[in-house]
Amino acid sequence: MSGLRTAAARGSWTLALCTLPAAVAPIDAQDRDRPILVASKPFAESYLLAEVFAQFLEASGFAVERRPGFGMTELLMQAMIAGEIDVYPEYTGTGLAAVLGETAGGGSAAVFGRVSEEYETRWGMRWLPPLGFENTYAIAMRREAADSLGVRALSGLTAIASDLVGGFSPDFIGRDDGLDGLAAAYGIEFRETRSLLQAVKYQAIEEGAVDVIDAYSTDGAISRYDLTVLTDDRGFFPPYDAAPLASRAFQEERPDAILVLTRLGGRIDVSAMRRANERVEVEGRPVVEVAAELLAEVGLGGGLAEEASESSGAAVRDADRPVLSALPRRMWENRGELVRQVLRHLILVVASLGAAMAVAVPTGVVLERRRALAGTTLRVAGILQTIPSIALLAFMIPVFGIGAVPAVVALFLYSLLPILRNTYTGIIEAAPNAVEAGRALGMTEWQLLARIRLPLAAPVIMAGIRTAAVINVGTATLAAFIGAGGLGDPIVAGLALSDPVMILSGAVPAAVLALLVDWGLARAEVLVAPKGVAEGRR
Amino acid sequence: MALISVEEGVKRYGATLALDGVSISVEAGDCLALVGGSGSGKTTLLRAINRLTRLDGGRVLVRGEPVDRQDAVRLRRSIGYVQQDGGLIPHWTCLANASLVPSLLGRPDASDCGRRALGAAGLEPGEFGSRYPRELSGGQQQRVAIARAIAAGPDILLMDEPFGALDAITRTEAQDTFIGLRESAGMTACFVTHDMAEALRVATHVAVMREGRIVLQVPAGELVDRATGYAADLLEKSGVTL
Structure with missing residues (x-):
C-alpha cells in the first residue's frame, strides 16, 4: 500500500512537470514576442475596456493574453510593479485618491496631470490618453424612495441617513475617497452599512434590503432597476476619467503597442460606454462580442464585430430564462472551455497535493521519531491553515508572481496540515504493542516502519490526503483571482458580470469534482486498509 | 555457567531510581x-x-558477554520475548507472526519453523495458521505469541x-x-x-x-x-x- 501511495505521488509530479510550463505564461522580460498581458478589474466595464484593448492590439498584429477580472486596485498595482501584467484600464480618480491618497483638486485635466506625474516618478508607469468618458461614483436610491423622501442631492441625505441602510462595495467602504470621505463631506451617518458585491447590490436595493448604494455613472443597471442618482452637490468625488495604464516594462519593450493604445484616446464617449455596459449587464451578452461592437461603433473596428458575433453568437444569454434550465445549455455550449477549466483545475489540485504528500508523509514519519518537534511543527502547519485562502493567495504574488505557480504553492501549504497530522497520529497509533514486540524480537526500526507502522497507518494517512484534496478542489476556485485559471474563472467573471448562470457553470462542476474526488479517495482508503484489522474492510 | 547475569544494575527515570544496584544470575x-x-x-x-x-550503571552479560558490546x-x-498483551502484528496471519524471527534471520525454512512452533504451543497450524490475530481468543493469541518467541529455537x-x-x-x-x-x-x-x-x-x-x-x-x-x-x-x- 505504500507502493500505491508513492506511485500516486510520482504520477502527480510527472503530470505537473509536463503541464505546468505550458500552463503558466512564460514571462521573460527580454522576449519581444511574448504576448501582451492585458488585465482588468472584476466588473463589467473593466472587462469590456480590457477586451477593447486586447482586440485593438490583436487587430494591429500583437499577440495578447487576457487576465480578465484580475483583481482590485491594490492587487493590480502589485502585479504592475512586479511586471506581471502590462496594461489595464484604470480611472484617474482612483489613482489619485486610492493609490496616491490625495484629495481632489481641480478638474479632469489637473487630476490626469497629477497622477501621470506621480506614477511616472514612483513606478515608471504611464497613463495613456483618457478614453473620452468619465465613470464617477454615483450614489443611487430607488426612484420611488427618493421621490417620496424628496431627495435629489447628496446633501439631502444628511438629515435622513440615520433611517437608511447603505449597501456598498467592499472597495468603496474601505477607502478614504469612498464611504468615509463621503460621510465626512456631507455629514452622513447611515443606520447600518452593509458590504455587498457588485453581483448582488442591485438585487438588494430592488428588494428593499438596502436603501442607498454606490454605483458607477456609466452603469447600465441604473436605468434597468429604475434608480435615481443623487447629485454630488459639494463636488466630493474627483473626476474618474478612464484610461489605459501601462507598466514600465511594457513601455520599454513595446513602444509600438503603446502607440496603438494611444489611438483609443478620446474615442469612447459616455453614451457609447453606457450602451455597451447595458448590453453586457442588462442584456447579458458576451463581453467579447460587445467589445467588438463598441470598437466598430467608434470607428476603430474592422470586421472584428462580425467575426466575434459569429464565433460566440450561440452563447447569447437569455436573461429571462430560469437559471436552472439555462445552465445545462450554457455548459454544453462551452463544453470545450469547461473541459479545459476542469483539467486546469485538476492540475492545480494534483500538483499541490502531490507536493504536499511528498513533503508531509516523510515529515510525519520523522516527527514520530522526534516527538519534541511534533507540537511546534503541527502548530506551524495549523497556523498556515488558518490564513484565509484569499489572503494566502495574495501573499504569494510578491514572491511568485501570478498564475499557476503561486496558486499551487498556496494550495500546497493548505494541504500540509491534514496529511502531516494524519501521518503523525496514524504512525503513533499503529498497534504500539505490536511495534514493541517486533522491536523486542529484533526487527530494525526500518522494518518496523515499512512492515508494521506504515501499512497500519495507510488508511489514516489516506484520510488526511482525502481531506486535503477536497479542501483543495474548493480553494482552487479562488485561485482564479490571481490568474491561475480553472473552474474559478467562470465564478469570478460571473460575480463581476452579475451573471448567475456563469457563476454556476463554474461552481457546479467544482462541487461535482469535489464529490468525485471525495468518493474516489474514500475507495482508496478502503483499498489501502490492511487485511485482518477491521471487519468489513476489503 | 550463568547464561544471564546482571551485576549492580542501576537505572534512573528522572528522579526515581527504578533499579538500585540489582544483581541476578540465571x-x-x-x-x-x-x-x-x-x-x-x-x-x-x-x-x-x-x-x-x-x-545507567552496572552491566548485563548474556552468554558471558556484556550486552553493550553485542x-x-x-x-x-x-532471545525469545513474550509480552503481556501478546503484541501480535494485527495485519499478519498467525503463521506469519509465528515465523517472524526465522524470517528476520533469513532462514529458508521460516514457515516450517513457524508451523512447528504453533504446534508446540498447542495450536493446530492448519487450522490457526491462516487466521488473523483478532479472530483468536486471548488465550490462543498468547499461545501464538509464545510460538513466535520460540520459533527460531532460542x-x-x-x-x-x-x-x-x-x-x-x-x-x-x-x-x-x-x-x-x-x-x-x-x-x-x-x-x-x-x-x-x-x-x-x-x-x-x-x-x-x-x-x-x-x-x-x-x-x-x-x-x-x-x-x-x-x-x-x-x-x-x-x-x-x-
Missing part, C-alpha cells in the same frame, strides 16, 4: 521468576537483558507477565504448555509476574523485588521456608499457604 536450564508489585523495577530489569532498556538487533533475534526466553491477562483456567493451561515446552527444549527463561503462586508453579528460582532492589533470591523449593517480611506478605496475598 544458570543454563533454569527459570527465574521476577516477582514484585508494580513499580518494583522487575520489568525494567527484564528489558535490560535484551537491551530494550539501557542501564549488536542489539542480533542479540534480540537470539536458548533464552524472556517473558513480561505472559499469563497476566488470561482467566484462571486458560492461564493454568497456558502455564502447563509453557512448562512442558521449556523443559523439553532445555530453554533458560526469565519472566516477570506479580503472582507468587505462578512463580512457584512455573519457575525453578524466584527473585522478589521491591523499590528497585532484590529482597530475596532463592530456589523455588526453598521460597516458602525462607520468605520473611515483604516476601511473606506477597506469598500470603497470592493465596499460597505457609
Whole structure:
C-alpha cells in the first residue's frame, strides 16, 4: 500500500512537470514576442475596456493574453510593479485618491496631470490618453424612495441617513475617497452599512434590503432597476476619467503597442460606454462580442464585430430564462472551455497535493521519531491553515508572481496540515504493542516502519490526503483571482458580470469534482486498509 | 555457567531510581521468576537483558558477554520475548507472526519453523495458521505469541507477565504448555509476574523485588521456608499457604 501511495505521488509530479510550463505564461522580460498581458478589474466595464484593448492590439498584429477580472486596485498595482501584467484600464480618480491618497483638486485635466506625474516618478508607469468618458461614483436610491423622501442631492441625505441602510462595495467602504470621505463631506451617518458585491447590490436595493448604494455613472443597471442618482452637490468625488495604464516594462519593450493604445484616446464617449455596459449587464451578452461592437461603433473596428458575433453568437444569454434550465445549455455550449477549466483545475489540485504528500508523509514519519518537534511543527502547519485562502493567495504574488505557480504553492501549504497530522497520529497509533514486540524480537526500526507502522497507518494517512484534496478542489476556485485559471474563472467573471448562470457553470462542476474526488479517495482508503484489522474492510 | 547475569544494575527515570544496584544470575536450564508489585523495577530489569532498556550503571552479560558490546538487533533475534498483551502484528496471519524471527534471520525454512512452533504451543497450524490475530481468543493469541518467541529455537526466553491477562483456567493451561515446552527444549527463561503462586508453579528460582532492589533470591523449593517480611506478605496475598 505504500507502493500505491508513492506511485500516486510520482504520477502527480510527472503530470505537473509536463503541464505546468505550458500552463503558466512564460514571462521573460527580454522576449519581444511574448504576448501582451492585458488585465482588468472584476466588473463589467473593466472587462469590456480590457477586451477593447486586447482586440485593438490583436487587430494591429500583437499577440495578447487576457487576465480578465484580475483583481482590485491594490492587487493590480502589485502585479504592475512586479511586471506581471502590462496594461489595464484604470480611472484617474482612483489613482489619485486610492493609490496616491490625495484629495481632489481641480478638474479632469489637473487630476490626469497629477497622477501621470506621480506614477511616472514612483513606478515608471504611464497613463495613456483618457478614453473620452468619465465613470464617477454615483450614489443611487430607488426612484420611488427618493421621490417620496424628496431627495435629489447628496446633501439631502444628511438629515435622513440615520433611517437608511447603505449597501456598498467592499472597495468603496474601505477607502478614504469612498464611504468615509463621503460621510465626512456631507455629514452622513447611515443606520447600518452593509458590504455587498457588485453581483448582488442591485438585487438588494430592488428588494428593499438596502436603501442607498454606490454605483458607477456609466452603469447600465441604473436605468434597468429604475434608480435615481443623487447629485454630488459639494463636488466630493474627483473626476474618474478612464484610461489605459501601462507598466514600465511594457513601455520599454513595446513602444509600438503603446502607440496603438494611444489611438483609443478620446474615442469612447459616455453614451457609447453606457450602451455597451447595458448590453453586457442588462442584456447579458458576451463581453467579447460587445467589445467588438463598441470598437466598430467608434470607428476603430474592422470586421472584428462580425467575426466575434459569429464565433460566440450561440452563447447569447437569455436573461429571462430560469437559471436552472439555462445552465445545462450554457455548459454544453462551452463544453470545450469547461473541459479545459476542469483539467486546469485538476492540475492545480494534483500538483499541490502531490507536493504536499511528498513533503508531509516523510515529515510525519520523522516527527514520530522526534516527538519534541511534533507540537511546534503541527502548530506551524495549523497556523498556515488558518490564513484565509484569499489572503494566502495574495501573499504569494510578491514572491511568485501570478498564475499557476503561486496558486499551487498556496494550495500546497493548505494541504500540509491534514496529511502531516494524519501521518503523525496514524504512525503513533499503529498497534504500539505490536511495534514493541517486533522491536523486542529484533526487527530494525526500518522494518518496523515499512512492515508494521506504515501499512497500519495507510488508511489514516489516506484520510488526511482525502481531506486535503477536497479542501483543495474548493480553494482552487479562488485561485482564479490571481490568474491561475480553472473552474474559478467562470465564478469570478460571473460575480463581476452579475451573471448567475456563469457563476454556476463554474461552481457546479467544482462541487461535482469535489464529490468525485471525495468518493474516489474514500475507495482508496478502503483499498489501502490492511487485511485482518477491521471487519468489513476489503 | 550463568547464561544471564546482571551485576549492580542501576537505572534512573528522572528522579526515581527504578533499579538500585540489582544483581541476578540465571544458570543454563533454569527459570527465574521476577516477582514484585508494580513499580518494583522487575520489568525494567527484564528489558535490560535484551537491551530494550539501557542501564545507567552496572552491566548485563548474556552468554558471558556484556550486552553493550553485542549488536542489539542480533542479540534480540537470539532471545525469545513474550509480552503481556501478546503484541501480535494485527495485519499478519498467525503463521506469519509465528515465523517472524526465522524470517528476520533469513532462514529458508521460516514457515516450517513457524508451523512447528504453533504446534508446540498447542495450536493446530492448519487450522490457526491462516487466521488473523483478532479472530483468536486471548488465550490462543498468547499461545501464538509464545510460538513466535520460540520459533527460531532460542536458548533464552524472556517473558513480561505472559499469563497476566488470561482467566484462571486458560492461564493454568497456558502455564502447563509453557512448562512442558521449556523443559523439553532445555530453554533458560526469565519472566516477570506479580503472582507468587505462578512463580512457584512455573519457575525453578524466584527473585522478589521491591523499590528497585532484590529482597530475596532463592530456589523455588526453598521460597516458602525462607520468605520473611515483604516476601511473606506477597506469598500470603497470592493465596499460597505457609
